[in-house]
Amino acid sequence: MKLTTAQIAEFEERGYLFLPSVFAAxxxxxxxxxxxxxxxxxRPEVIREKDGSTPRSAFHVxxxxxxxxxxxxxxxxxxxxxxxxGSDQLYMHQFKINAKAAFDGAVWQWHQDYATWHxxxxxxxxxxxxxxxxxxxxxxxxxxxxxxxxxxxxxxxxAKHDVTTTSYPLWTCDNDTIARLVEQGGIVAPKGPPxxxxxxxxxxxxxxxxxxxxxxxxxVYLSINRCDNAIRRFQRPAWIAGxxxxxxxxLPDDCLLRLARSRRQAAE
Amino acid sequence: MKLTTAQIAEFEERGYLFLPSVFAAxxxxxxxxxxxxxxxxxRPEVIREKDGSTPRSAFHVxxxxxxxxxxxxxxxxxxxxxxxxGSDQLYMHQFKINAKAAFDGAVWQWHQDYATWHxxxxxxxxxxxxxxxxxxxxxxxxxxxxxxxxxxxxxxxxAKHDVTTTSYPLWTCDNDTIARLVEQGGIVAPKGPPxxxxxxxxxxxxxxxxxxxxxxxxxVYLSINRCDNAIRRFQRPAWIAGxxxxxxxxLPDDCLLRLARSRRQAAE
Numbered sequence: 001m002k003l004t005t006a007q008i009a010e011f012e013e014r015g016y017l018f019l020p021s022v023f024a025a026x027x028x029x030x031x032x033x034x035x036x037x038x039x040x041x042x043r044p045e046v047i048r049e050k051d052g053s054t055p056r057s058a059f060h061v062x063x064x065x066x067x068x069x070x071x072x073x074x075x076x077x078x079x080x081x082x083x084x085x086g087s088d089q090l091y092m093h094q095f096k097i098n099a100k101a102a103f104d105g106a107v108w109q110w111h112q113d114y115a116t117w118h119x120x121x122x123x124x125x126x127x128x129x130x131x132x133x134x135x136x137x138x139x140x141x142x143x144x145x146x147x148x149x150x151x152x153x154x155x156x157x158x159a160k161h162d163v164t165t166t167s168y169p170l171w172t173c174d175n176d177t178i179a180r181l182v183e184q185g186g187i188v189a190p191k192g193p194p195x196x197x198x199x200x201x202x203x204x205x206x207x208x209x210x211x212x213x214x215x216x217x218x219x220v221y222l223s224i225n226r227c228d229n230a231i232r233r234f235q236r237p238a239w240i241a242g243x244x245x246x247x248x249x250x251l252p253d254d255c256l257l258r259l260a261r262s263r264r265q266a267a268e
Numbered sequence: 269m270k271l272t273t274a275q276i277a278e279f280e281e282r283g284y285l286f287l288p289s290v291f292a293a294x295x296x297x298x299x300x301x302x303x304x305x306x307x308x309x310x311r312p313e314v315i316r317e318k319d320g321s322t323p324r325s326a327f328h329v330x331x332x333x334x335x336x337x338x339x340x341x342x343x344x345x346x347x348x349x350x351x352x353x354g355s356d357q358l359y360m361h362q363f364k365i366n367a368k369a370a371f372d373g374a375v376w377q378w379h380q381d382y383a384t385w386h387x388x389x390x391x392x393x394x395x396x397x398x399x400x401x402x403x404x405x406x407x408x409x410x411x412x413x414x415x416x417x418x419x420x421x422x423x424x425x426x427a428k429h430d431v432t433t434t435s436y437p438l439w440t441c442d443n444d445t446i447a448r449l450v451e452q453g454g455i456v457a458p459k460g461p462p463x464x465x466x467x468x469x470x471x472x473x474x475x476x477x478x479x480x481x482x483x484x485x486x487x488v489y490l491s492i493n494r495c496d497n498a499i500r501r502f503q504r505p506a507w508i509a510g511x512x513x514x515x516x517x518x519l520p521d522d523c524l525l526r527l528a529r530s531r532r533q534a535a536e
Contacts (some may be wrong), residue, residue, distance in 0.1 A: 103443045107478055140408050141455050146480070175371045179482040187409050187481060210375055210478045212414070213455060214447040 001076045001253075003083050011084055015152035015204035016190070022076055023133065023195035027256040030263075032135050032194070034067050035218055039099055045239045050167045054104040057168065058097045060239035061220075068095070068220070070259055073251045077131050077222055080199060085127055087226045089247045093117065093128055094223035094240060097135070100143045105211035106166050107143075110178045112152075113223065114202035115159040115171040121241045122233035126156065128225035132198040135218035138191050143211035145198060145219075148178070150185040152201035173205060181205055224248075269344045269521075271351050279352055283420035283472035284458070290344055291401065291463035295524040298531075300403050300462070302335050303486055307367055313507045318435045322372040325436065326365045328507035329488075336363070336488070338527055341519040345399050345490055348467060353395055355494045357515045361385065361396055362491035362508060365403070368411045373479035374434050375411075378446045380420075381491065382470035383427040383439040389509045390501035394424065396493035400466040403486035406459050411479035413466065413487075416446070418453040420469035441473060449473055492516075 003017070011017040023031075039046065039055035045064070047057045062072035071077070072095055082088040099105060113130060117123040138144040159171035190198055200206065202223075211217055225231075230245040252258075271285070279285045291299075307314065307323035313332070315325045330340035339345070340363055350356040367373060381398060385391040406412040427439035458466055468474065470491075479485055493499075498513040520526075 103446070107480060110480065140457065141414065143477070146409065175482070178371070182482050189408065207480050209411070209480055212375060212378065212475050212477055214443070214450050 001079050003080050008083060011199065011201070014149040016147055016149070016198060016200035018190040018192070019197040020192040021195050022197045026260055028135065028194045030067055030256055030260045031071065031220070032218070034065055035097065035135060038065060038097060047168055049104060049106050051104065054101045055099045056106070056166070057099065060095060061097055062092065062095045063239070067256070067259060070251055070255045071133070071220065072222065073248055074255060075250045075253050077133070077197070078224070078248060078250050081129065081131055081224045084199060085129060085224065085226055087228070089227040090224045091227050091230070091242065091245050091248060092222065093225040093231070093242050094221070096221050098219050098221060100208065100211045100217035100219070102211060102214050102216045105143055105217065107210050108208045109162055109165055109170060109172040110205055110207040111159065111170050111172045112156065112203050112205055114156055117202065117231070118156060119159065119171050120233070120236055121231040123225065123231045124229055126202045127229040128202045128223060130200050130202070131222045131224065132200070133220045134192060134194050134196040134198070135220060136216055137193050138217055138219070139215070140189070140191065141213040142215045142217040143209045144189040144191055144217065146187050146189045146207050146209070147200065148181045148185045148205045149188055151181045151205035152203040154181065155203060178205070269347050271348050276351060279467065279469070282417040284415055284417070284466060284468035286458040286460070287465040287467070288460040289463050290465045293463070294528055296403065296462045298335055298524055298528045299339065299488070300486070302333055303365065303403060306333060306365060315436055317372060317374050319372065322369045323367045324374070324434070325367065328363060329365055330360065330363045331507070335524070335527060338519055338523045339401070339488065340490065341516055342523060343518045343521050345401070345465070346492070346516060346518050349397065349399055349492045352467060353397060353492065353494055355496070357495040358492045359495050359498070359513050359516060360490065360510050361493040361499070362489070362510060364489050366487050366489060368476065368479045368485035368487070370479060370482050370484045373411055373485065375478050376476045377430055377433055377438060377440040378473055378475040379427065379438050379440045380424065380471050380473055382424055385470065385499070386424060387427065387439050388501070388504050389499040391493065391499045392497050394470045395497040396470045396491060398468050398470070399490040399492065400468070401488045402460060402462050402464040402466070403488060404484055405461050406485055406487070407483070408457070408459065409481040410483045410485040411477045412457040412459055412485065414455050414457045414475050414477070415468065416449045416453045416473045417456055419449045419473035420471040422449065423471060446473070
């Protein structure tokens, strides 16, 4: 999968690129089938909401689940990532499933991921980005990602460490800055079916609201970084800020379908 | 202002009716000009979010502000209300401005207003309804009202007293019920400019999400009740559950414009 010049230009201008329905139903069924078990796991990598029970995020899943291990090396994610980051020497800085659970999924305040990567992990430059794969449909009611288009051009902006709003500490942007950026760029919330990809710049300001709907809004996030931009501070656990700086080796395009097939055969 | 037979049928079928841009810009400017002062007032009728500072609701404003006193008797609100409730003998059960403040406005969980009116105020029947007037634009990002169309037909459904999620106690619906009702009716979130009206049945299940946007989503709510359906328990303050059961006397249609004019003249 190759992005066109126009798609790359759009990413550079707006800070994100939305590609609906990149993965097929069979691939999504395989990925989604794992999620309840992953979110229910009693492990430190599974963060819960403030209520102490609702799953918020499952981190580092590519290390403890074989299906997500394959996804983390998938060419449909890594090839566009390499084009947008200008290097095919990429490693996984963070890999997680955000649950945004039905009824109880809480907000993510306005932030740039690079603010945290810089402040907590000493990542030298904003040469990292996110690739979000929708496991579930994202619609207007289940707390879709909200972007301020063009806000990545502001570079890294001042941030304060929010350790109270949610259960997960985050370097967030102040209201005056958000108001100013929204005045310029507005807000968008790309929506689409499972299997859609949302690629966005490490400096793009984003947030997501609460989810009061009966529909969980599961998303897998790959935060990929250039190997020549590896982090230099190791205060966060390796399951939050990766320390394996070797380039990811891509698998074939049908890696998930092969896994699905071998599972079917094993079940027969 | 008279609703058509088709509009009344739509209300009965779906439980709500949306009428965009019913009030003119001059009327909205007059109403909106009051809001910052009202929300900043240091009075018990102004409820704040859990943070203790962000305004959540200003109650009973029609009693302590002359502009809203006129709005509470406005024929463009009361005439459709009389048609939908089948009586022109109506009184004000509750009157408030909900702020849903920019950045900090918190959720309202799924609920039926009548569940609270019944449990707390002993309102005999669901012969009361809400009329919401949008003071600000309601858009997809500032926590618009969400309805489950047709859910009013379920009548009063089981509710639990939620005194923890937000700063305002509410009888809310359980998740299984919401999931079942949404399966049948879906979710809608009517959006529109300031001056729009949203009329909805006292048993319609509704909610609204958090507001992370820089746009406050101010709404005035009139909860009108038939005089022959007056409440019989007085445990909540009169500024939350009204005790003046005399029929509201309507003002002329230009009552707000006259107030605007007299203010302009006084300023000259």
